[in-house]
Amino acid sequence: MSAAQLQAEMTAFQNLQKEFQKVVTSRAQLESQLKENEMVEKEFDLMKDDATVYKLVGPVLVKQDRGEAQANVKKRIEFIKNEIKRLEKQIKDMDEQQEKKRREVLQLQQAFQQRQQQVQA
């Protein structure tokens, strides 16, 4: 086992950490989208009967049927919730992978250091 191998393992660990961070960030973004959509859902529920819903399509405000808009938002919320569940599983798996790799790297480091000391003795 050479210094180059140790370095490669450490780089692999750092890459795992980077990927992990990306997924965590994605999850946070989804969380915030979920909150925003839930607020819109609440708005639609509280809406007065004589009120109108519009959707911004490009630069144009288009009138929407209230029921349709409500259904759309509910669908979006379901979708986002499922995505979050999927990411959460991914996060759990990646966390385990990271932990395993971390222990591997630690062992390699210790073995390497011991060998260095023997060589110098």
Next chain:
Amino acid sequence: MTTQIDPLTAPLEQLQAFRQQQAEDVETIASSYSQLKAVQSKYNEGFQSVQSLTKPNEGELANVDHVIVDVGTGYFVSKSVSDAKDYYKGKIDYIQKQLNGLQETLTDRQKRVNDLTELINLRINMDKQGAGKAAA
């Protein structure tokens, strides 16, 4: 997370690392605070706009009873002027609650950083004196 760190015997690097971490927290919280404040000011603009629509203008009464409000994710809802005002007021108050909470955390965290800085300086002095005595 509560880790028991003995301020007098914990390695100096550990104290400094902890302080660094807390200082970064302060940065993050302060940044969140300004972002929230910016959002609140947007809602305030909305409130002011609706407010100004109902102000009589030199004897001329604005003939507005409904406005269209951006409720998020690309959707807009028409509301009566008073409902619109309530909507904005609700958002403004909600954000204010969040801001107050953040402010508390910010103050608390900043105090921690200050305490740690004092402690670290104290330890550095203690170490210097110890080294001085040993050399003497």
